[in-house]
Each structure stands twice: as C-alpha cells, then as structure tokens.
Amino acid sequence: MDRNNLIKWLKEPKKMGNKYSLWAVYFSTACGVIEVPPVLTSRWDAERFGIIPVATPRQANLFLITGYVTTKTLKAIIRTYEQMAEPKYTIGFGSCPINGGMYWDSYNTIKHLDKYIPVDGWIAGCMPRPEAIFIGVTKLWGMIDKGLATGYIRYRENYDYYRGNQEKLFGSMEWPPLYTLKEGTNDG
Amino acid sequence: MSFLNANTYYIAAFGLIFIGLYIVMAKKNLVKVVIGLSFVDSGINLLLISIGYIKGGTAPIFSRPGISPLKMVDPIPQALVLTAIVIGVAVLALALSLVVKLYQQYGTLDIRKIRGLKW
C-alpha cells in the first residue's frame, strides 16, 4: 500500500487523503446492505483501509448504493448525495442499481441509477461478497489516483441533465436546485 | 327592703333600660325595636330625673321664702330631661318615618328579612 509513501503525500495530499480516508454514508437502500456489516466489523475490518461508516452525508465521501432503488428511495438518495461534501464517490452495489436486475419490469424501481446521480463505479453480483467490495474500493483508489472518479464534477457540470431526469421522474421536486444558489464565501 | 325603698326610681329606670335593650336585641319586628328604643329613652330620662329628685322636695323656685334650698329639687336634671325628651322624640319620629318607608320598600317589618346589607 502506498499510504506510507511520503513523497506521494507531499505531492498530492488531497488525493492521498481522499483515497485512504473513505467515509461511507451509512445508508441502506435495500437488501444489499446485508453484506456491509461484515465488511465494517471484525471479520473483514474495513477500518484497515480507513473506511468507516459515518452517520451523516455531510461527513461522508463514499456512497454505497446497496441494492435495488425504488423511486421513493431515489429521492432520499439524491438528497443525500447532494448533501455530501465534495469530492464524493458513488459505488453502485449489486445488479439492481445497474439495470434493474430482477426488478427490471417493476413499476416503481428505477433501472438506471446513473441517469439520476453520477456513479463512479459498479460492483456487480447479487449479492456481491465483502471481498468484492474491497476489490471495488481498490478500483476506486485507482480511479482517484488517475483522476477518473469525477462523478461529483459531472454532477455539477451537467446538473441540468440530472435535475431534468429527476424532475421527469418525480414531477416537481420539493427542494430547490442545488447549484443555482449563489455561491457564498461566508467563511469566519 | 330599705335598699329597694331607697332606690326605687333607679331600679325602675334601669329596669326600663334593660327591658328596652332586650327588646332591641331580641325582637324581630322593627316597630317593636323602635318601641324598645323609646323604652331605653324613657329609662334614661327617669334616671336623670331621679338623680335630681329629693323625696318630698319642692320646685326650686324662691317665690316662697319658707322653703329651704335643701328641700328643693335640683332643676338641672329636669332641664336635661326636657332636652333629652325632645331629642328622643326627634329620633323616634325619624325612626318611625324610616320604618314606614321601609315597609313600603320591603313589604315587611321583619328585621330578619331586611338584610340586604351584610358582610
């Protein structure tokens, strides 16, 4: 592991910090979350990699979409995603968020998550095992290293597209658009 | 007996006063109360008179030279009584007129029923 590589730290502290301190939103969309507790606790001990679950999206920078996404859940997912601090990474988890999976013809499950929020990577399987999660995380590390995990930038730049899709699905949204707000610099 | 004999007037006077007071305190009819008041008045008048009274005395007029001043009745209580009677009458008249008016207002003279003002 290169987190002991001092030169890299001095060169790109932000990237390194983001890589080795992935704090995941503790947010379970569906059945997939059954695999997450073993990952986080003694058996697989994700804290080794700096991955810890946190309670609020404000503190988190990793979002695991665990399982199928109903339209109702999607609303919460979007809200949570928008509230996460940047840079933030999303990983679709299991086959359902990718293409609907076994709910491909369900009336209230969405088939393509990346139409609504940007997804940086996918972990296929039903369910993916904890090892798969670690593989996914290492892939994400690589992407961060190469500067490919840019979901949050895409979301910001193509906000009209995502917002449009969201509004198409939900009708009107309850909360105002995120990025039309004036960007204040109200620092102490 | 000599006590009674010597003090007949006083006993009568206080008797009247106490009877009057009893009436005022115990009787429920306003007219009776007023009568009680006049009892008290009469008693007091009698008391006043008897203070100046001397048994077998005469009027305090020095018209006949034979009468000794010691035999004369004291005139001042009599003057007082006259005044007191006048006052008593005035009070009695006022009281009775008030009683009349009260009867017109309340339709009763029972003091137990005329209790609009209390506490």
Next chain:
Amino acid sequence: MSLEMLLVIAFGGAFLTYLLGKLSPVLRDILAVLLTLVILAIVALFYGRTGESSFMNFLGFNLSLRINTLSWLFAIAVATLGSLSTIFSLSYMKGKERLDFYYLMMLIVNASMLGIVFSGDLISFYVFWEIMSWGTFLLISYNRGPALAAGLKYIVMSIVGSTAYLLGMFSLYASYSTFNIADIASRISTASPGYLLSVLVLFSITFGIKNALVPLHTWLPDAHSEAPSPFSAVLSGILIKMGTYGFVISMYVLVGIKALSHLGHGILSFHFMLAILAAVTILVPTFIALMQDDAKRVLAWSSIAQVGYIILGIAIGTSLGFAGGMFHFLNHASFKALLFMAIGAVEYRTGTRDLNSLGGIIKKMPFTFMMTLIGALGLIGFPLTNGFVSKWLIYKTLILGKDPFLAFVALFGTWGTILYAYKILHNIFMGQLPEEYKGVEEAPFSMKFPMVILSIIIILFGILPGIPLKVINVIGVSLGFKSLAVNIWGIASDTGALNTINIFSAILVSWIVVWLIFKAAPTSLRVEQDNNYAAGSYVPTGRYLYTANFYAPVYRIIKPYVIDVVDIFYMALAGAVRTLCDWTRRMYTGELGSYVMYIMLFLAVLITMRLGFNIW
C-alpha cells in the same frame, strides 16, 4: 451643581416631560432622553466628590443628601441604565397607550433611585425608597393582563419590606435619636450584638425583598417578565440592586465591619447566614430558570440567581469578596439590561417571547443576536466578559476562605447558567425560522444604540477590569477593607493572580491561528437553512422546529426537586389570609339585634374586666 439641584432636575424634569407630552409626543421623547442624558452627565461630573448637606426639614428632622464614592458608583449605574432604557423605549413603546404616564413613571423611578443612593439619612432613604416602590408598581402593572397580579404581588411584598424598614429605622432612632446615617454609624460601635443583629435582620428583610433574596424572591419572576422590556432592564439591572445598596449601607456603613464581625461565630454568624441564603439564591433559581419557557421569565429567575452571587460576595466580607460582589453588581446591571433589551427587541419585532415557538431569528436579526450573545456570555461569566472577572473574584474568595461548599454552589450555578443562557440563544435565534417570522426585520436604531453601549461596557470591563475595580477598591478602603493590588488587567496576588490581558491575547492569537487555518481550507458553499440532513428526506420548514422541551432529560431529573416552595407557601399564606379576612367580615351579619348585642358586649367586657378581674 449640588445634589439638591440634581434631584430637583430629575423629579421636575419628569413632571415637565409628562406635561410636555400633552402638547407634543415628539418633544416629550426628546425631553425624556435629554433629561436622562443631562442627569448622566451631572452624575459623571460628580466623580470623586464627597460631602453632605441638609436640604429639608421634615417633622423636625433634618433630611440630608450626601455623596461619596459608594453612592457615586450606584448613581452612575442608575443614570446610565436610565438613559439607555429611555432611549430604548423610544421605539419599543411607540404607539402604546398612555406614554406620558409611562415616561413620567420611568423618570420618577430613575430620580427616586438617585435619591436613594444620595440620601444621607434613613428618612429620606425611606421616602425615595417608597416612591420607587409605587412607581415600580405602576410600571409593572402597565402591560395589563397577568401583569396586574405581578404588580400586586410586588407591591404587597414591598410594603412588607417597608414595614420592616420602618421598624428597624425607628428602633435605631429610639437608641440614637438621630436618623443621620453617619451619626448612627459613629455611635453604633457600643451597641450590643443582639440589638445590632435584630436591626440587621429587619433591614435584611427589606433589602432582601427588593433584592429578591431567597426566600423573599417570589415577586420578581412575575414582575420582571410582565413589565415592559425597557423597564425590565431597569428593574433587573439596577432597581433590585437598590437592595444591594441597602445591604452595603446597613452592613458596612451603618454597622461597620468591626461590629459586624462580632455578630456570632463561625457558621452562626450573620455573614455566614447571609452567605448561605445567597448560595440557596444561586442554586434553586438557576434550575428553575432552566425550566422556564418564557424568555423574560428565564431572565427573571436568572436575575435572582445572579443577585445571589452579588450578595454572596458582599456577605462573605473580605476585601476580595466585597470587590467581587460590587463588581458583579455593575456587571449584572450591564448584561442583564442588555439581555432584557435584546429580548425586548425580539418581542417588538415578532410579538412573542415564547421560547418554544421562536427560532432562527438570527437570519433576520443578526445584530440583536450578537448583542444577546455578548449578554449571555457575560451572564455565564465567559472569559473576556466582565462577568468572568467578578465571578472569579467571588470564587477565589470562597476557596481561599475555606468555604468550598459555597464555592461549589457558585460554580455549579454557573453551569446551570450556561444551560439556560444557551437555551435562550438557541431557542430564539438558532434553529429553523418558522414561516410566520419570515418578514421580521432588524431592530431599529434606538434599540440598537443602548445595546451597543452596554455590550461595549461588557467587553471593556471584561478585558480591562481594572477601571471599575479601582473605583470599587476606593469604596472598599473607605469602608475599612484591606486594599487590593488592583491593576488595569486584573488583580495581583500570591495565591493566584488574574490577568485578563493575557487571557485576551492568548485567545486572540489562537483565534487568528485557527482562522488562518480555516481560511486556507477550501471555501464552503453557503446553503439555506432548509438544506439540512434529515435522513435523506426533505422536511418543510414549518415542521422543523425542534426547540420545545429543550433540556427534557434534565427536566425529568430535577422536576420533582426544583419547585418554588416559597412561592407556593406564600400563595397558600395569601389564600389563608384572604379566607381569614373573608371570615372576619362575616361577623357583620346584617342582624340588627346582634349589632346591638356587640355594643352591649363591649360594655359588659369593659366593665367586667375592670371590676371582676381588676385588669385595668
């Protein structure tokens, strides 16, 4: 400018203001403000003067006025708060009924407080005291509704106090045949301790009631919360401190330190009893304040608790404690007045002071929030505010005087203070802004100005406590206390010094460091309040208020224990007296016969007692 002139100006100006109000409200407002400012200027010019002069002969006694540093200190506080609250009234009271009356009473109370502190004998003290009492009564009742009961409670307790004062005053007169404070003080040293104690206890009842010392405090919460806010500021800031002044006068001027130290030993001494009362005054009201839901009621209970600190400092009777108590009096005057004004401003704009329905006003009234914050920090005794210094002095006195339990109560009370002070801040200003207060505006200038002045005082005295402490030290020395090593930055001492400049610079430097770090990090995105984590869902603002029952767990713990037993007792007593009175008049039955019987009974008793038992 003589003292008589000052009082003539103060009282005469008050009536002039009233009359002018009949002509033109604008002129009245101007005159009222001008008058208080003139008084302030005159009082300020009196600095350092001492002297006594007789101004009137009342029933054969010379009434005199005198000035010294002690009375000057109180007078300057009176004059300052008087002018500030009058300025605050300008917009707060605008459009209310009976303004001429309001200003008249405000100015009369102000003038009578000046009279109290400048009076040189017990009679004029009493006269001004009573004028202050009924003036206050009229002002407390001003708001109608529940204020009426509060006013009545106040005035009844106040009369009880005056009664005690009269008894004390005349028993002094009976012994020394003079009412002049200085004369009595010079002769009292030979008095027996028991006599002194009885006089002091009588005076303590009077001043304890005005000062809201537990168990004489029950008028205060109602009165403070129901009075108009500018007057609440005066009431809590300075009016109840007249009781403090009375305590100082009766304990240290009339009786004197030397005689006072002979009143009992150890725990059973007068000092210590008063100190224990003061400790109770700190402890219980603090936790009652915690449980209130009306902002002004919280502040009112807090006033009682803070008065406990003042009395604790004064009662303990060392030079350090005295300085702490006196300084805390000044500080409490500043921050509590500020808080009442700030709450008043909020009430003025929103129309409510219910802590459970307000919230998020900071977005609309940031300035008022800052003022409330400074006031609350002062109340807590946060370092760099004046409250810290005075509390520090009191704690130190208690710890070094081997009274750690009193010190514990004082410190623990401070932690209670933090809780309710934050509750006020949070429930009014923090949290979500309810829909109905979206249109709220910032307080007008005439409200801002007094608040700014007070907050400057709080910060200034917090960083440079030497300014007032020097004056207080002069007072202490004149009363016979040891002189303190006062510096502009605090107090030097072997057993632990205080240096506010150091604290200030430490915090300033670390602030700058942290701020630089903060600035260096990426700037953050400013979001509206409703962009808020709620487990992914969006909760509309109207249903997002989360301030009710703020300290629920602690309420559950302390609720069975923290009850205003005294108030319940007084209320029961008042109820019993009322019932008794009601029964008394039942003897007038309306039955003529019984009336006549009463007459005869009287006669019979009179005669029987004499003739039968030979009593008379």
Next chain:
Amino acid sequence: MVNPVLLIAVPLGLAFSLPIFGLISKRLEKYLPVIAMLFNLSLSVYLVPRVLTHPIIVYIGGWAPPFGIDLFVGPVGIFFSVIIALVGLLVSIYAMDYIKEGDTGKYHVLFLLLLTGAQGVVLTGDIFNLFVFYEILCISSYALVGYLRDRDGLESAIKYLVQGSIGTGLVLTGIAFIYGLYGTLNMADIARQINSIKPAANFITLALIITGLGVEAAIFPMNAWLPDAHSSAPSSISAILSGIAIEIGVYAIARVIFTIFGATDILSFVALVGIITLLVGEMSALKQNNIKRMLAYSSTGQIGLIVFAFAIATSYGIEAGLFQILNHSLSKALLFLAAGYMIYRTGSMEISSFEGMGKRMPLTSLGFTIGAFSLIGLPPFAGFASKFLIVKAALTKGGGLYTCLIALALVATVIEGAYFFRVVQVLYFRGSNENVTRQEAPVVALVPFFVLAVLIIAIGIYPGPVMHVLNSATSEFVHRIAYIQGVLR
C-alpha cells in the same frame, strides 16, 4: 375680635333659614352651605394664630363656668373646626352638582345641621352640650344616610339609627352618672373634681361614655353600622361621615379620656381595641367588591389606627393621632368624592365595573389614586407623615406591648395596601385599552379633588405649619391642668 360662637351660629342659622331662601329661589339653596362653610373656614383660619397663643373661651349668656355653658376654642377645637369647615366646604361645592335627585333643600338643611353639630361638639366645653350637638350630628346623619330613600339607604339608616340611639343613650346615662357624682356638667369642673378613675363608679361612667361615643366613632365591635351607612349614603355624605363624623367621635372619646377623666390606666386596653379595630376593618375590606363598602371598612381601620395613636398617650402619640385624623379626613373625603362620580358614571358600585376609568375619567382616577396612596402611607403624600409619626410614637414609647401592636398595625397596612393597589390597578390597567370617550366629572366636582390632592401632597412634603398647630393641640390634651385652669380661671 370675632366671636367664635359664629362658627356654630352661622351654619345653624343658615340651615333653618334655608327653606326661606328656597322660597325665593330653588337655585339659591345649594349655595348656602358653600357660603356657610366659606365663612366658617375663613373664620377658623383667621382664629388659628390667636388661638395658638392663648385659647379663647366664650361664656354663653355671660354665665361663668361651672354654672354656664362655655365654648372652649383651643388649638384642638380650632384644628377640628378647620378640618370640618374645609371638608364641609369642599363637599358642599361637590354637592352643588352631585345632589340632583330628591328634595335637595332638605339635603342642604340636614347637611348644614350635621356640620353644625360637628362644630358644636369640638368647640363646646360642657359635656351635656356636647351630647346635644352630638345628637344633632347623629340625627341629621341618620336622615342623610336614608336620603335617597332606596332600599339600602333606608335599611342602613334604620340600623344606624337604632345603634346610634343606643350609643347616645349610653352616653346620656354616663352623663347622668357624672352629674349624680359631681353635680356639674362643665368639663373642666368635672376634671377638677376627678382625681382618679379607680373607683368603680368613675370607671363605669367612663365605660358607658366610651362605649356610647365608640358607637359613633366606629370602634370595634360597635362599628357594624358604619359599612352599611357609608356605603349606601350619597357619596358626598359618605365623605362627610368618613371624613368628619367618626373623627368627631374619636375627638369626643379623647376629650373624655384625657381631659375629663385623665384616665391613663385604661389606655392599654384602648390601644388594643384600636389595633383590633384596625385589623378587623382592613381584613374585612380586603375581599370587598363594593367600592364604597371597601372604603367604609377602610375608614373603620383608620379609626382604629387613630385610636391606637391616641392611646399611646405620649405627646408624640397624640400628635400622630391628630395628624392621622387630618390625613384621613382629607384622603377619605377625596376617595369617597372620587368614587361618587365614578359610581355615578358607571351606575354600579362593583369595583370591577371601574375598568378603564383611568381613560374615562383621568382626573377623578388620579384623585382616587392620590387618596389611596396617601391612606396607605406612601411618601410624598400626607399619609406618610402621619404613619411615620405613629410608628415613631409607638416605638419611642417603648415596651413590648406597643412594639407588638405597631407591628400588627403595619401588618394591617400591608392588607390595606393590597386592596387599594388592586383598585388602582382596576382603574388604570384592567379592561380593554381601546379608546373610550372621556366623561370627566364636572368642574364643580373637580375643584374639591384638586384642592384635596394639592393639600395632601403639600402636607406630605412640607408638614411644618400643620405640625405647628398640632403641637399646641397636643399640649392641650396632654396638659389637663392647664385646660382646667384656663376654663375655671
């Protein structure tokens, strides 16, 4: 040198000639009391400086005492006659507008007779003459109480009459005893002959007279008539009754105890009775909803305080009692007069119906407030000075009894404060604060308010001149021998 007899004669004469004037013009009637009282006031004030140096003693018909009746115009007499004339004048001015119903001529006749009686009582030096004037006062007040001829008025009048008659009967019995014992009716002469009240006969006489006078003075428990009578009489009469009549009773008691009997050993009992009167009065007033009844009970209480002050019997105490009489006359007159117009405007005596009066009748309310404050004893009003003096007197007297009693008195003050402040709150702060139309009392009524209020404040701030008179008056009570020698020469 004007003859002080005119103080009695002028009102008396005018009273009986009033119906004749009434024949000329009905409107003239109501000015006559004003004229009479104006005359009395100016005469009394004119006499004050002379009387203070040495009392004027007038022998009626030229008969020297003890054989003739004399008028003793001492400081006490002149003090009371100033009060009577002053309050009488103000009330008669007030009554010019206030008394509209009924046979107003009779009202004015009775009113003048009442004041005549009062003047006579305070000036006379003969005890039977005192009784006669006393009866004049009482009978006219019985009639005046029932003047309105409504249910309450008549009921209270008859009750007042019965109790009053019993009282005066007791006085007369006492006088009969005195005459029987000493054979004289001149007060100075009796006083000269009485050495002590120790003998039972003396004591019973004293007891009879005190009890009898106590009925009119409304000392507990003989004060049952007072709340009824004061509350149901017309307000102007209530003011006179409270402001003058009961004080006259207290005067008579003081005269009997101090001057005639020189009875010092009964004083502790009197003090006790005074305090009980005070307590009972104030306690009964506390829960009253009827304003006039409340004021009447308060009068009882104040009488108790006055009696207590007199019973202290030091010069301080008597001075304080006299001062309190002055204060009570002025304040209670002001209170009743102000309450009268408020009742007139609202048509109800319930305190709760006075809500918003501060707006409707601002000056009347102000007058009421000043009166109330003065009665409670708040500075800078006159009541403060009197209460101050009373407390001073009681505490300088020393002794546990008086200290306890004054403490009780101060407790009563607290109760008094409670109910008066409640009324003040009702006037100013209760009810809606909407704009109400102003219905101020007429100017004729405002003049008395103004004069009384100014007097209360002036005396409260500067009691010096009053104290000057009171000092002499006190010494008249204290120095019994001087009185006797002055009359008997």
Next chain:
Amino acid sequence: MKLAEFIISPILAFIIGIFLMGLSRRIMARIHRRYGPPLMQPVIDLVKLFSQRTVSHGPIFDIGVILSLAGTIALILFIPFGGMCPLEASGGLLVILYIMLFAPLGLALSGGEGANPNISIGISRKFILSLGYEVPFILIVLAVMTYYHTISAVDVVKAQSSFHWALFSLPLFLPGLAYILIIPAMLGIRPFDLASAPQEISSGPMAEYGGKYLALAEIEHAFSIFITIALFVDMFLGGSGNVVYFFLKVLVVFIIGLLINAVFPRFRTEQAVKFLWKWPSVMALAGLVIVLAI
C-alpha cells in the same frame, strides 16, 4: 524561552492528542480482535477533511467552530505541561475551568445555526452531560484547591514535587479516583458518548459538519483528550518538569481509561447524569470533607 513555550506547548499538545486518538483507534480495534487502522489514520482523515469542499450555514456556523478550537488552544497555555506553563499567573485553575467552556459553547453556537434537529438534541445532551460531570469535577478541583490553598495550577504542581503525589495522599485519593471515572464523560467517549451518538442522532452537534468544520472539531477533540488527562496528571500525579515524563504519565492514564471504557455500552442521558451525580460526586465530596476536616 518563555516565548517559545507559547508555540511549543500547543504543537506538542496537538501531536500528543493526535497520537492518542490514533492509538485509541488502534487499541480499540485490538480489543475487537481487528487489525485496526494505521496510527497515522487521524492525520490522513484530517488531510482529507481539509481538502473537502463542504457547506456552511452562516457566519456563526463558522465562528462557533473557530471559537471552539481557539479556546481549546488557548487553554493549553494555562495548563502546566512538562515544566511549561506560559500563562501561569493569569487566573489559575478557575480560568481553566472557564476556558474549558469555549469548546462546547462554540460547538453549540455553530451547531445551532446549523438548524438541524439532531444538532439540537445533541447540544442539549452535551450540556446536560456537562452539567452532570461538572458536579464531581468542580468538587474535585475545589478539593485540590482547598487542600493546597491556592488557585494556581502551577502551585498545585509544585506542591506535589518529589513524589508527594496527590493521588496517593489520604484526602485526595477519592477525588483522584472520581476524576478517572469522569474522564470519559468529559471527553464524550463511551460510555458517555450520548451527545455525539452516531447511531441515534447522527453524531449530534456535528451532524452538519463536513470538511474543514469536522477537521477543526476533530482537532479540538484531540486537544481536549490531551487537556483532560494533562489536568489529571497535574492535579493528582504531580505533573512533571520533563515533557517526556509528562507524556508517559498521560499515556498511562489514557490507556487505563481506554481499557475500562472500550467495553461499555452507552448510557442514556438521565442514566449518565444520575451516575455522575452519584458515584463520582460522592467520592469527590468525601474527599472534600476530608480535606476540610484535616
């Protein structure tokens, strides 16, 4: 030299605090039979947090968190720390008591403007908890101050020189034990982590914190770990004239506390307050009574 202390002591405190934080995660993992994160993990987290771009709810949201940290850093200067105490004559322990207020109050103000119900609950719990532990804490500090008859922390340390440690003296033994009991409450760690309970109220006052705000809060936490334990070392273990020695004492105390507290579940608020008002308070009170009796 004095001037250097102003810079050295906060930096050393920061390093020790961060180290202790890393150590605690590591030890905790071992107790769970995990491998645990590297010791440097808190630093990595801080670097990440400072690089993040998060949201602000308003000026007080920023000022509060800065105030919190600034106060804590200033507090270091008042605490005798291995022979250093840059501001020794500025108010002593009483000032320390008060400056300890900056952190919770700053966080509370900041969180208040965050306007989140979770924050409100968290703050409320934090204050209630502080009310709970202040009772024993004040009693402990008072016992120490009364025993040594001074309010200066430096004097307290001086009085314990040459191994006259307060913890092993008769009157102050019980207060010392009480202090150990309340250390987790003062730090807000288990079993007293009710204010920032992530599972119940989304980490309470820090629910709206992300990025640099969270970073500052973490630094503050690191400092307060150090301060709380340093205060214990100063008051009961005789402080030290030597930084290394001082650090060792801190370490020992910290590990003992950690071992005790790693295995406990969380108290409910009332339970916590009742516990704190019962055992530690009684012990401290007994100590104070003994101090007074001697």
